[in-house]
Amino acid sequence: MSCWRWIWLDLLSVVKDRAIALTLFGGISFYAILYPSPYLNNVPTSQALVVVDLDHSSLSRQMIRYADANPGISVTGYAATMDEARQWLVDGRASSMLVIPEDFRHKLLRGKQVTLGYGGDASYFLIYSAVVQGLTQAGLDIGHNIQLRGMLAQGMNPTKAEQSLDAISLNAVPVFNQGLGYPAYVIPGLFLLILHQTLLIGTGILGAGQWQRSGYWHQLSPLGIVLCRIGTFTLLYCFFSAFYIGWCYYLYGVGLLASLGQVLLLMLPFLLATACCGVAFSTLFHRRDLPTQVLLLSSMPILFVSGFVWPLTLIPQPLVWLSQLVPAVPGIMGMLQLNQMGADWSQVQPRWLQLWGLLLFYLPLAWWGVKRRLQQLPI
Amino acid sequence: MWQLLRREFHALQRDGWQLALISYVPLLGFLFLWWLFSAALPRQLPIAIVDEDHSSVSRELGRYLDANSVAEPIAYTDIQQAVAAMRSGEVFAVVRLPYALKRDLLTGHKPTIDLRYNGQFLLVGKLLSSQLQLTLADGLKQISRVKQLAAGVNPAQVEVRLTPVAAQSTALFNRNMNYVGFLVPPMLIALWQLVAMLSYANSLNRELREQSLADCYRLGLSRVLLAKFLFYTPLMLLHGVLLLVMMYGYIGLPIAGSLLWLIPAQLIMLIAVWLWVQAMFFVIADSARVISMCTGLFAPAFAFMGVTFPTSNMPLLAQWWRALIPSSHYIETHIAIVNHGLGLTTVLQQSTSYLGFLLLLLPAWYFAWRYGRALQPERQASGALL
Structure with a gap:
C-alpha cells in the first residue's frame, strides 16, 4: 500500500471514529470559545469598596470621589467602624476597604502627616492588586493637591511648584501585552497546550483501538506506520493550528509580532515532535478510554511548568529538566518569544532545535513500541 | 448490599489504572503542583x-x-x-x-x-x-x-x-501574599475533582466494557449505583481530606476557620460530581465519549473558579457555565471557611446553590429507564435459558 493511500485511510478512520472526532473537531472548536470566555473582559474593573470615613470632612469626601473615579474601584457602601467593614468583606459584599482616619483634613492643614488605610481581600490577588493600585493613585493625588495648595499659599510660582513636586518622572509602561489583559496573557500558551493535548489524545485513542486488531494499519513496516501516522496528524493539525494561531489569536487580540514564515517554521517541528510523541505514547495503551484520562490529569502540571505563569527561575530544577521532554514546553516558550515578545530567530533557535531533538528522541521509541505491539498481535 | 460492595472491590482489584487513580495518581499530582509553586514568594x-x-x-x-x-x-x-x-x-x-x-x-x-x-x-x-x-x-x-x-x-x-498622605495597605486574609496559599488550594481541588470524576466514570464504564449492564439491572440498578456511591465517596473524600491536611496541616498554610466544616462541603461537591457523571453516562453510554464529555466539562474548572480572574468580571455566559461546575461552588465555601473564618452555617447556606444539580437526575433516570427496557428482552431470554 502506498503511503498516501495509508494516510488517506488513516484520516478517514479519524473522522469516522466518533470518540476521536469528538475530541479533535468538537474539543478544539469548543475550547476555542470556552477557555477564553471567563477572561473576555480583559481586566478586573469596579471592585466593590467599602469606606470607613471617620473624618467626614470635605477632603475625606474628595478622597472617596477620587477612589470611586478609578476604573478598578466602585464604592459600594459605607461602614461606621473597621469591624463592620471587615464584616462586609467576610460576607462578600465588598472585596476591599478604605479607612480614612479621624482628623484627616485637620492634620493635613496643620502640616502633619496622616496615614490612610487600604485593605483588600488577598484571597484574590488580581482584585487586591487592582484595588490597591487604584487607592494608591487616589491617595497620591490627594497628597499632591495638598502640597500644591501649600506651595501656592506660600507664594510660589505655579509652574515651579508643579515642577518641584515631580522632580523626576517615572515612565512605567508594560510591554508585549500593553493592556495587561488576561486573554493576551493566557491564550497563546493555553491554545498551544490544547493543540498538544488533543493531538496526543487523538493518536492515543486511535492507537489504543488499532494496535491489538489487524487492519489497513498493519500493511506497512513499523517505521512506515510511525512515519505515516505522524504525517496524518501533522496534516490534520496544520488546519487546527491555522485556526488557533492564525484566527483565534487574532480574534482574541493576542500580540502578533512574528512573520508568517517564522511561525510556520516553529510550528513544523512542534507538530512533528508532538505527533511522534503521540504515536510512542499510544503504544502504551490497550483501552481506548485511558489516553484521555492520563492527558487530562497531566494538562494542569504541563501548563504551569511551561514557565509563563510561574517564572522558570522559581520552579525546582528537577521539574524543569523533566518538563523539557514534553514538546509543549519548548513549543509554548518558543511561540511566546517569537510571536508575543518579538525575539529574533537566533534567540528562539535553541527551542526550535530542542523540538527537532524531541522528534529524534521519540522516533525510535515510537518505532520500538509499534514493533512490539505488532509482534504481540495474534495471527 | 455487602455483596454489591464486594463486587465493586473485586472490579477495582482487576483494574490497574483505576487502582492507580484512587491511590498514587492524585498524590503524585498534588505533590507535583505543590512542589512547582513551593517557592511561594517570587524572589530575585x-x-x-x-x-x-x-x-x-x-x-x-x-x-x-x-x-x-x-x-x-x-x-x-x-x-x-x-x-x-x-x-x-x-x-x-x-x-x-x-x-x-x-x-x-x-x-x-x-x-x-x-x-x-x-x-x-x-x-x-x-x-x-x-x-x-x-x-x-x-x-x-x-x-x-x-x-x-x-x-x-x-x-x-x-x-x-x-509625603503628606502616607498609606498603609494590608493584604487581608493572606498577609504576605503567599502564592502557595493563593493558587495551590484551588488547583489541587480542580485536580481532585478530575480524579473523582474519572474514577466514578471508570467504575460506570466498566459495566459497559464488561457488558455487565444487564447484570446491574438484574441486581437492581439503584442498588448498584448506591453501592458505587458508598464505595467511591469515602475513598475520594479521604483524598480530599488528605489534601486539606497536607495543605493546612503539613505545609501549614494559614487557616482561619475549622477544617472539619470543609468535609461536609467536600461531600456535597462529590455528590454533585457523581450526579454529572451519572447523567453523562446514561445519556451517552459509550466509555470513550463519556470520558471526553466529562473532560470537556471539568477540564477548565480552574479557569472558571474565579480565583485568578474575578467572577464578577466574567461575561454572563461564562458565569452560567461556571455554575455548572461543582468545584466553583465548593471553592466559595472553601475560601469562606479557610480565609474568612466562617462556620457550618455558611456551608449549609451555600450548599443550597447545589440544588440545581439534582435536575441531572431527570435525564439519568429517563435514559436508565430506556436502557432497562431495551435490555428487557435479553433478560427474559436469559431467564428462559436459565
Missing part, C-alpha cells in the same frame, strides 16, 4: 538595569533596586542588549537611568526614568512593576530629602513635605 526575578548616567544618583538607585528581594538587577551597558534580553524572556523588566540624570536633578530640570516590564508574563510583570516603582520612589525620596534640607526646611518637617 532578573531585571535589566541600563545606567547611562554613571553618577552617584544612578548608582544609588541601582543599590536600592538591588536591595529589593523581588528583583535581581543585571547591569547592561547597552539598551539594545537589554531589549534583546527582554524579548527572549531572560529579564522581566528594563530600568533605564538616562544620561545626565543627576545634572538634570540638580539644575531643576525634569529627567525621566524609563521602566518597561513584561506584560506577557502577567503575574511577574505586575509584581515587578509595583515593586520597582515603589523602590525607585523610595530611592528618589532620599534625594529629595537632601534637596529639602539644603533649601533650609526644618528636618522634622521634611517627611511631611515629601
Whole structure:
C-alpha cells in the first residue's frame, strides 16, 4: 500500500471514529470559545469598596470621589467602624476597604502627616492588586493637591511648584501585552497546550483501538506506520493550528509580532515532535478510554511548568529538566518569544532545535513500541 | 448490599489504572503542583538595569533596586542588549537611568526614568512593576530629602513635605501574599475533582466494557449505583481530606476557620460530581465519549473558579457555565471557611446553590429507564435459558 493511500485511510478512520472526532473537531472548536470566555473582559474593573470615613470632612469626601473615579474601584457602601467593614468583606459584599482616619483634613492643614488605610481581600490577588493600585493613585493625588495648595499659599510660582513636586518622572509602561489583559496573557500558551493535548489524545485513542486488531494499519513496516501516522496528524493539525494561531489569536487580540514564515517554521517541528510523541505514547495503551484520562490529569502540571505563569527561575530544577521532554514546553516558550515578545530567530533557535531533538528522541521509541505491539498481535 | 460492595472491590482489584487513580495518581499530582509553586514568594526575578548616567544618583538607585528581594538587577551597558534580553524572556523588566540624570536633578530640570516590564508574563510583570516603582520612589525620596534640607526646611518637617498622605495597605486574609496559599488550594481541588470524576466514570464504564449492564439491572440498578456511591465517596473524600491536611496541616498554610466544616462541603461537591457523571453516562453510554464529555466539562474548572480572574468580571455566559461546575461552588465555601473564618452555617447556606444539580437526575433516570427496557428482552431470554 502506498503511503498516501495509508494516510488517506488513516484520516478517514479519524473522522469516522466518533470518540476521536469528538475530541479533535468538537474539543478544539469548543475550547476555542470556552477557555477564553471567563477572561473576555480583559481586566478586573469596579471592585466593590467599602469606606470607613471617620473624618467626614470635605477632603475625606474628595478622597472617596477620587477612589470611586478609578476604573478598578466602585464604592459600594459605607461602614461606621473597621469591624463592620471587615464584616462586609467576610460576607462578600465588598472585596476591599478604605479607612480614612479621624482628623484627616485637620492634620493635613496643620502640616502633619496622616496615614490612610487600604485593605483588600488577598484571597484574590488580581482584585487586591487592582484595588490597591487604584487607592494608591487616589491617595497620591490627594497628597499632591495638598502640597500644591501649600506651595501656592506660600507664594510660589505655579509652574515651579508643579515642577518641584515631580522632580523626576517615572515612565512605567508594560510591554508585549500593553493592556495587561488576561486573554493576551493566557491564550497563546493555553491554545498551544490544547493543540498538544488533543493531538496526543487523538493518536492515543486511535492507537489504543488499532494496535491489538489487524487492519489497513498493519500493511506497512513499523517505521512506515510511525512515519505515516505522524504525517496524518501533522496534516490534520496544520488546519487546527491555522485556526488557533492564525484566527483565534487574532480574534482574541493576542500580540502578533512574528512573520508568517517564522511561525510556520516553529510550528513544523512542534507538530512533528508532538505527533511522534503521540504515536510512542499510544503504544502504551490497550483501552481506548485511558489516553484521555492520563492527558487530562497531566494538562494542569504541563501548563504551569511551561514557565509563563510561574517564572522558570522559581520552579525546582528537577521539574524543569523533566518538563523539557514534553514538546509543549519548548513549543509554548518558543511561540511566546517569537510571536508575543518579538525575539529574533537566533534567540528562539535553541527551542526550535530542542523540538527537532524531541522528534529524534521519540522516533525510535515510537518505532520500538509499534514493533512490539505488532509482534504481540495474534495471527 | 455487602455483596454489591464486594463486587465493586473485586472490579477495582482487576483494574490497574483505576487502582492507580484512587491511590498514587492524585498524590503524585498534588505533590507535583505543590512542589512547582513551593517557592511561594517570587524572589530575585532578573531585571535589566541600563545606567547611562554613571553618577552617584544612578548608582544609588541601582543599590536600592538591588536591595529589593523581588528583583535581581543585571547591569547592561547597552539598551539594545537589554531589549534583546527582554524579548527572549531572560529579564522581566528594563530600568533605564538616562544620561545626565543627576545634572538634570540638580539644575531643576525634569529627567525621566524609563521602566518597561513584561506584560506577557502577567503575574511577574505586575509584581515587578509595583515593586520597582515603589523602590525607585523610595530611592528618589532620599534625594529629595537632601534637596529639602539644603533649601533650609526644618528636618522634622521634611517627611511631611515629601509625603503628606502616607498609606498603609494590608493584604487581608493572606498577609504576605503567599502564592502557595493563593493558587495551590484551588488547583489541587480542580485536580481532585478530575480524579473523582474519572474514577466514578471508570467504575460506570466498566459495566459497559464488561457488558455487565444487564447484570446491574438484574441486581437492581439503584442498588448498584448506591453501592458505587458508598464505595467511591469515602475513598475520594479521604483524598480530599488528605489534601486539606497536607495543605493546612503539613505545609501549614494559614487557616482561619475549622477544617472539619470543609468535609461536609467536600461531600456535597462529590455528590454533585457523581450526579454529572451519572447523567453523562446514561445519556451517552459509550466509555470513550463519556470520558471526553466529562473532560470537556471539568477540564477548565480552574479557569472558571474565579480565583485568578474575578467572577464578577466574567461575561454572563461564562458565569452560567461556571455554575455548572461543582468545584466553583465548593471553592466559595472553601475560601469562606479557610480565609474568612466562617462556620457550618455558611456551608449549609451555600450548599443550597447545589440544588440545581439534582435536575441531572431527570435525564439519568429517563435514559436508565430506556436502557432497562431495551435490555428487557435479553433478560427474559436469559431467564428462559436459565
